[in-house]
Amino acid sequence: MRFLLVGEYSRLHNSLKEGLEKLGHEVIILGFKDGFKNFPVDFPLVRKWNSGILKKIRLAVLRLTGFDISSYLTYRQFLKNKSQFEQFDAVQLINENSFFCNYYFEKKIVNHIFKNNKKVFLLSCSDDYLNVQYNFENPQSKSGIQPYLEGKIKDKDNLSVLKFRTDSFRKLHQYIYSNCSGIIASDFDYDAPLKGNPKYLGVVPNPINTDLLKEEKLEIKDKIIIFLGVNRENCLKKGVDFFEKALQEIQKKYPEKTEVIITENVPYNEYIHCYTKAHILLDQCYAKDQGYNALEAMAKGKVVFTGAEQEFVGYYNIKEPVAINAKPDVAYLVEKLSFLIENPEEIKAMSKRARAFIEKEHNYIKVAEKYLAIWKNN
Incomplete structure (x- = not known):
């Protein structure tokens, strides 16, 4: 056809x-x-x-x-x-x-x-x-x-x-x-x-083309790497301002434990390579469900801050989180990031759950x- x-x-x-x-x-x-x-x-x-x-x-x-x-x-x-x-x-x-x-x-x-x-x-x-x-x-x-x-x-x-x-x-x-x-x-x-x-x-x-987007096994050595890709045209609509403020606090709180990577307005093929070594990706704060950037990052085994509201959780019968439900709240974002930084094993576990979810529901x-x-x- x-x-x-x-x-x-x-x-x-x-x-x-x-x-x-x-x-x-x-x-x-x-x-x-x-x-x-x-x-x-x-x-x-x-x-x-x-x-x-x-x-x-x-x-x-x-x-x-x-x-x-x-x-x-x-x-x-x-x-x-x-x-x-x-x-x-x-x-x-x-x-x-x-x-x-x-x-x-x-x-x-x-x-x-x-x-x-x-x-x-x-x-x-x-x-x-x-x-x-x-x-x-x-x-x-x-x-x-x-x-x-x-x-x-x-x-x-x-x-x-x-x-x-x-x-x-x-x-x-x-x-x-x-x-x-x-x-x-x-x-x-x-x-x-x-x-x-x-x-x-x-x-x-x-x-999601799970053949092209291979799972990247997360290795956590000295620092937790956090990635934020900024599209200035719609950054406020995505809640990027909350992520930027949360990252400032995280860098003060964990200067020896974290590395932050921020890109701005890069082409798609460059963008998906920019976050290759990241453990955590910050996507958007105003969503109920995952957008495309979040799903592709999850396919690569990243822990993604994005939409994961109850509508999504209930529909897919999610028992353990496959992503972090982001909210336009700096204190909340700092709390969630802090937990992951202090519990790197949860990053590894959620990475595996994220990839498995994409393979099951988004292939x-x-x-x-x-x-x-x-x-x-x-």
């Missing part, structure tokens, strides 16, 4: 493609390379007029005329190869705004996809209309909306989220929702907003089989 995967944020679609190909299917990825992360894409799109002086000109034209040059140029790139994106057995959109266009051009692109393929599915694995609406209506629920509501993030720095509260993106949501064959959530951060929705097909775990071929079943039966 032939499948088209639209969009790439975290290597999710690349790992799914690898799993589907192992099962004998043909898979094409269309989309952007996600900025500096530079993920592989079969048909790469480039966001134009999106930085420097050209971005300022684009925004000025947009304010004056309502015409978005960047969206138009993305649409032109799609049209150039549109025949390549037809006659697939199933298409999966990674988001309601997979092409980063305004309503007019995004609808034109997805309309072509709907009309020229057998089935189209929508993946909820980042901000979208229903997810953003739910998080604003439930501010006590762990999400990247919380730091915005606390005034840490300005409107102009949160447009990728706030756009889903506008009428145009509500209309785009309704259009995609009414035409797609179903919606899949990648983890429990996206499950609650979809519960009870007739098009919701459930959670399918993120696929890319097993996950690809779950996607296939959903695509065939809906």
Whole structure:
């Protein structure tokens, strides 16, 4: 069978493609390379007029005329190869705004996809209309909306989220929702907003290529090595400020026992090598479930501070922790880090549990089989 995967944020679609190909299917990825992360894409799109002086000109034209040059140029790139994106057995959109266009051009692109393929599915694995609406209506629920509501993030720095509260993106949501064959959530951060929705097909775990990501046996010699990879564009949304403050306290408390490695905005292939010698990886504070970075680090046997709330624990019937449930609380993070530093045997034990969990629940071929079943039966 032939499948088209639209969009790439975290290597999710690349790992799914690898799993589907192992099962004998043909898979094409269309989309952007996600900025500096530079993920592989079969048909790469480039966001134009999106930085420097050209971005300022684009925004000025947009304010004056309502015409978005960047969206138009993305649409032109799609049209150039549109025949390549037809006659697939199933298409999966990674988001309601997979092409980063305004309503007019995004609808034109997805309309072509709907009309020229057998089935189209929508993946909820980042901000979208229903997810953003739910998080604003439930501010006590762990999400990247919380730091915005606390005034840490300005409107102009949160447009990728706030756009889903506008009428145009509500209309785009309704259009995609009414035409797609179903919606899949990648983890429990996206499950609650979809519960009870007739098009919701459930959670399918993120696929992790456990053949490529080998387990790295943890050896603890003189120091506990802690890694923090910073993406400045969304660091407040991830709670990186809490991690940075906690690390300052840990370095004062355990100067002879710890080593801290911090990287900033590095490409994916470089990023996963940066934390090779780390024992502990700090991922994010505002999640209920693990994101892709956390899962890949767990596959390599790291102890990861990330989302591991009760929804996750209950669903997978976790008896002993496979990750540390991070919270936006410096004292809490210092307490959890201190325990691990003073009990290195628990680091080794959790490392093994993390790898075993990924192999059981996130193996890319097993996950690809779950996607296939959903695509065939809906």
